[in-house]
Amino acid sequence: MKTNPRSAPDVSVRGLTRRFGANTVLRGLDLDIESGEFVALLGRSGSGKTTFLRTLAGLDAVTQGEVRLPANRAVVFQEPRLMPWKKVWQNVTLGLTGADARGRAVAALKEVGLDHRLDAWPATLSGGEAQRVALARALVREPQLLLLDEPFAALDALTRIRMHELVAALWTVHKPSVLLVTHDVDEALLLADRALVLEDGRIRTELKITQPHPRARAMIGFSLMRADLLSALGVDVDGPAGIAKPADTVACRVPDDAKPRRTAPVLRSV
Amino acid sequence: MTDALIPNQGNMLRKFAHSAGRAVTPILILVAWQIASATGLVPERTLASPLHVIGTFWTLIADGELQDNLLVSLRRAMEGLAIGVSFGTVFALISGLSRSGEAAVDAPLQILRAIPFLALVPLFILWFGIGETPKIALVALGTIYPVYLNLYAGIRGIDKKLLEAGACFGLNHWQILRHIVLPGALPSFLVGLRYAVGISWLSLVVAEQINASSGIGYLIMSARDFMRTDIIVVGLIVYGLLGLLTDILIRTLEHRALAWRPSILKG
Ligand SMILES: Nc1ncnc2c1ncn2[C@@H]1O[C@H](COP(=O)(O)OP(=O)(O)O)[C@@H](O)[C@H]1O
Ligand SMILES: [Mg+2]
Numbered sequence: 001m002k003t004n005p006r007s008a009p010d011v012s013v014r015g016l017t018r019r020f021g022a023n024t025v026l027r028g029l030d031l032d033i034e035s036g037e038f039v040a041l042l043g044r045s046g047s048g049k050t051t052f053l054r055t056l057a058g059l060d061a062v063t064q065g066e067v068r069l070p071a072n073r074a075v076v077f078q079e080p081r082l083m084p085w086k087k088v089w090q091n092v093t094l095g096l097t098g099a100d101a102r103g104r105a106v107a108a109l110k111e112v113g114l115d116h117r118l119d120a121w122p123a124t125l126s127g128g129e130a131q132r133v134a135l136a137r138a139l140v141r142e143p144q145l146l147l148l149d150e151p152f153a154a155l156d157a158l159t160r161i162r163m164h165e166l167v168a169a170l171w172t173v174h175k176p177s178v179l180l181v182t183h184d185v186d187e188a189l190l191l192a193d194r195a196l197v198l199e200d201g202r203i204r205t206e207l208k209i210t211q212p213h214p215r216a217r218a219m220i221g222f223s224l225m226r227a228d229l230l231s232a233l234g235v236d237v238d239g240p241a242g243i244a245k246p247a248d249t250v251a252c253r254v255p256d257d258a259k260p261r262r263t264a265p266v267l268r269s270v
Numbered sequence: 271m272t273d274a275l276i277p278n279q280g281n282m283l284r285k286f287a288h289s290a291g292r293a294v295t296p297i298l299i300l301v302a303w304q305i306a307s308a309t310g311l312v313p314e315r316t317l318a319s320p321l322h323v324i325g326t327f328w329t330l331i332a333d334g335e336l337q338d339n340l341l342v343s344l345r346r347a348m349e350g351l352a353i354g355v356s357f358g359t360v361f362a363l364i365s366g367l368s369r370s371g372e373a374a375v376d377a378p379l380q381i382l383r384a385i386p387f388l389a390l391v392p393l394f395i396l397w398f399g400i401g402e403t404p405k406i407a408l409v410a411l412g413t414i415y416p417v418y419l420n421l422y423a424g425i426r427g428i429d430k431k432l433l434e435a436g437a438c439f440g441l442n443h444w445q446i447l448r449h450i451v452l453p454g455a456l457p458s459f460l461v462g463l464r465y466a467v468g469i470s471w472l473s474l475v476v477a478e479q480i481n482a483s484s485g486i487g488y489l490i491m492s493a494r495d496f497m498r499t500d501i502i503v504v505g506l507i508v509y510g511l512l513g514l515l516t517d518i519l520i521r522t523l524e525h526r527a528l529a530w531r532p533s534i535l536k537g
Contacts, residue, residue: 074439075435075438077431077435083432083449084530085453085454085456085530094441095439095440095445
């Protein structure tokens, strides 16, 4: 796995294949993520999203294919994975090197609105708070690539909305490249520059979302994009009839022999 | 402030009433025992009366005999415990942290565990004579297993997801051990330690009654020769108190070291 200096694209994956025994989960996956780009990765349960993210996190070795990544990456998992025996701020400084680790942890916790719980034990946090600590733990490393594996899936709807706002705000400030794995189409549309659908071990659908931030469900084209993504995920929702789809909201179904190209998107309707 | 105090006071009263209630039966038994002794129903050579035991207790303390023997026993227990806990910890780390270490260490320890360690007393006397060594060795041997077994299980039971998170955030092997494995296995270690302390008193009772010229066990055995049931009862009470006190000590330790645990946070 090579690392490259800060130049676009940040992440470059070519022909990544991953097998578990006879089960081929990723087959020749290609993906570029531009520096500072927010990419959402959708896919049905078991489609290999976590497998892919773990490869980018460096938790799984690349056995077939090529992956180029920035060295400075941080992960937020679906569960907070905080050390129960470390106070909140100590969880954030875990593995941190350099001067004034605590000061940096305090700053990161302030950013996620938890500077009043510095000395709390993780067992006393709510699900949303714990996940915000996990977010602070990732942010404090000032990652060039932030990997999020369904980080809000276990939260209640209200907390999730607040977490979306928080992540959008933090991304605007710090501008890391982000890969957000999610099964929530709305989440992808509200946060990402680009939504991808993983299917049969490859990126089969790509949708650019150009609407400015902050976004709301009321934004133009939302329901159309939503229907497109849902249908790519195998859920059929009838979009409002008679409304022409703007070109940039049409999901692009990538045929088997083509590779999705960030630079030259060939948009076709599904 | 006062709002918080009122339920607290009620709580304390209830707690007090509860412990007072629990004391009723033991007190009744003591009274019955005293009456049985005074009326000659239970002769002195069978069991001394509670008042007699209290008097003897006092005399033994005034003579300094009790303290001297207690210190000797305590020292044996602590030295044996220190050795046993150290070995148990090292073995648990070896077999908990590596598969090859487990292959090397676990099987022999499991085989040894099948032999009741107190059965080794004759061999120990042959090997170590009748000084301090066999007594300390017996305590050490008995305390290795509980520490080993619990700590080993604790290390193996650490959440793999936490280990993965640690590796993900750039911890090296040593840091993972220090920040994740050891604190995560600490609750199991303390459980093992509590068993070990109990076993250390048990081994001492046996070791000091076989051949000794000092210690609580010696005090009891020499009292038997003179049919001094009062001294025997004092010795038994001391053993009981020691067990109780060390248990409280370790519970306090647990409360401090494991302050992060949900069960302790709630209580
Ligand atoms: N460590 C593993 N060993 C064997 N099979 C695995 C392993 N991890 C994932 N898989 C399989 O890979 C497939 C994709 O899993 P995953 O990446 O977790 O899917 P997703 O995150 O999209 O729900 C599943 O069929 C799963 O059973
Ligand atoms: Mg997953």
